[in-house]
Amino acid sequence: MAVRVHLLNQASTPWRAAGAVLSDGSGRKLELLVWQQGPIAPGGEGVVVVGVQRAPARLRCPCGLELWEEGRARIVTLRQVNFPSTE
Template sequence: MPGERVKVTVRFADGAAPASATFWLVGHGGLGARRVEVFRQPRPPDVLKKERDEAQAEARQCQEDKARLLAEREEPGGLMGAAWLEGAGVVASMKLGFLTKPPANALGLDEARSYSYTPTGETHPASVAVRLRLLNPGAEPWTLAGAALVDSAGEQVELARWTLAPIPANGAGAVVVGIKGERAQLGCPCTLKLWEATGPRTFTLGNVEFPVSQQSGP
């Protein structure tokens, strides 16, 4: 019937590789064929294994790219990826420099930028956020599981977090973390700590500052 899908497997009798092949046959109202001929050229098993591994690697990369693109399409706006900017106010941002990075960090840092959001008429920020572009030199993907900010007085605050996707092995990715409310009024410079979902690989960034929003007069 038109549109009907039938899975067909053919097996070759000569004992060479590949030993079989599988096809999906799809019914068509005007282009039907009563006979399907299958030809194949035998190839060494090591060649087939290499092609299989390459196909699996390509499929994994496609899945990672798809997840990244979907996340970018759904990225919210404002602080925490523009998620907290939902009313009148002032958002300030600055590129972070003079940062300290322990040698034991599991990730490298490509770029860091901090943000603050101050509602109109107020002098203290209602929320702050940090956006990082991180480099993963490891052989396994790195998935953000938690984040905390320690201020100059030693007070530690757990951060909300948002990430585009797990940072791929030998690749790069973006991470956004932040806090909202009275707890945003921390004394800086601060220390930012990130840790992964499984395993001991952590990332620490010292001397983190947040910009001061410049309010305009009435």
């Protein structure tokens, strides 16, 4: 499973994802792999791909998706994320 996230960097410094986690309302969390071609320039747009290499544990969506940069100085939080059923 992989998800492509389009982001706009409204900050004055570049942004590069260092980690991501998907969590459901019951507190279950799934750490995700992160791929990004390069930092998103200030005022620029970019794509971050997050996913897992194996079938993920069952989460009850809607879920929350958090992406963060090194040191977690800036965190992007997306709420109400839904995925199609894999059953």
